[in-house]
Amino acid sequence: MPSHISPEKNLKKIYEIIKKIEKLKEEKNALILAHNYQNTDIQKIADFKGDSLELAIKATKTDADLIVFCGVDFMAETVSILNPDKKVVVPCKEAKCPMALQLTPEMVKTAKKSGYPFIAYVNTHAEVKAEADVCCTSANADKIAKRIAKDGICYMGPDANLAAFASKGVKVIPIPKHGYCYVHKMFQVEDVVIAKKNYPDAEVIVHPECDVEVQNMADFVGSTSQMLEYVKKSDSKMFIVGTEIGLIERMRIETDKKIVPLRKSVCIEMKLNTIDGVLRALSMEENIVKVDEEIAKRAKKAIKKMFDVMSIVV
Numbered sequence: 642m643p644s645h646i647s648p649e650k651n652l653k654k655i656y657e658i659i660k661k662i663e664k665l666k667e668e669k670n671a672l673i674l675a676h677n678y679q680n681t682d683i684q685k686i687a688d689f690k691g692d693s694l695e696l697a698i699k700a701t702k703t704d705a706d707l708i709v710f711c712g713v714d715f716m717a718e719t720v721s722i723l724n725p726d727k728k729v730v731v732p733c734k735e736a737k738c739p740m741a742l743q744l745t746p747e748m749v750k751t752a753k754k755s756g757y758p759f760i761a762y763v764n765t766h767a768e769v770k771a772e773a774d775v776c777c778t779s780a781n782a783d784k785i786a787k788r789i790a791k792d793g794i795c796y797m798g799p800d801a802n803l804a805a806f807a808s809k810g811v812k813v814i815p816i817p818k819h820g821y822c823y824v825h826k827m828f829q830v831e832d833v834v835i836a837k838k839n840y841p842d843a844e845v846i847v848h849p850e851c852d853v854e855v856q857n858m859a860d861f862v863g864s865t866s867q868m869l870e871y872v873k874k875s876d877s878k879m880f881i882v883g884t885e886i887g888l889i890e891r892m893r894i895e896t897d898k899k900i901v902p903l904r905k906s907v908c909i910e911m912k913l914n915t916i917d918g919v920l921r922a923l924s925m926e927e928n929i930v931k932v933d934e935e936i937a938k939r940a941k942k943a944i945k946k947m948f949d950v951m952s953i954v955v
């Protein structure tokens with residue numbers, strides 16, 4: 642907030658923006674979807690919050706005419722692919738996941754020459770999904786790998802830590818070899834050691850994009866929504882959480898547990914979305930997300946295959 646704006650004036654401004662958003666939403670039959678890493682302001686106005694998998698499923702079940710997607714580029718693309726007849730807009734077109742850029746369609750094509758299937762993490766662009774056999778999310782990577790591997794072998798990219806997490810009884814080869822998310826790469830073994838010393842009664846829960854050494858020290862490893870679910874259901878009163886700060890804020894709002902970040906880690910790209918941006922996207926219907934029809938058709942096959950493998954009816 643600029644220093645010349647008082648907290649009261651700022652609150653009034655936010656309230657006015659929210660009122661306008663609510664009115665426009667009704668007029669336009671619009672739906673606001675927000676990833677768990679979004680700012681609290683956006684999470685408050687969202688019709689639905691969740692991880693990539695939940696948002697992708699939700700997107701197939703709406704009768705809204707307009708979807709405002711608050712997350713990063715590949716997620717909005719997925720929503721558009723699953724809803725070709727709906728208008729999908731984003732608050733900020735610069736909100737692009739840097740990890741998604743680490744895997745190209747050529748890398749997938751080259752790997753597949755070996756005859757083993759390729760699993761594309763949803764954190765990829767449509768062109769990459771179009772070349773893959775199936776998609777996965779952090780909520781189902783291990784299950785998909787187990788069911789899709791040929792002779793116990795498959796490829797997965799771009800996150801090497803997720804590939805390691807999914808290597809349960811099967812060999813999951815990461816493509817590229819060291820693909821990573823900078824937000825989760827930040828967590829170190831020393832952070833876990835210090836946190837456990839400071840909070841000996843707390844449970845440690847982390848995202849599978851964290852380094853394997855960090856995963857190995859955790860009590861639970863799961864997607865953002867799986868972590869939230871875990872905190873809600875657990876009898877423990879305190880948790881040390883290794884993921885982006887947006888989920889930690891959501892946990893603090895939705896549970897009465899004590900939530901301590903393993904380290905404050907922020908996804909700069911996710912935070913490019915603001916409620917002003919949501920209002921603009923809603924009123925101007927700008928920043929439309931549209932994927933080339935042919936690529937969308939092939940990418941949809943890989944996404945649908947994930948739903949089929951998981952027996953999810955969409």
Ligand code: SF4
Nearest residue numbers: 713738740822824908
């Ligand atoms: S948290 Fe990591 S994977 Fe998710 S959008 Fe940010 S950089 Fe990409």
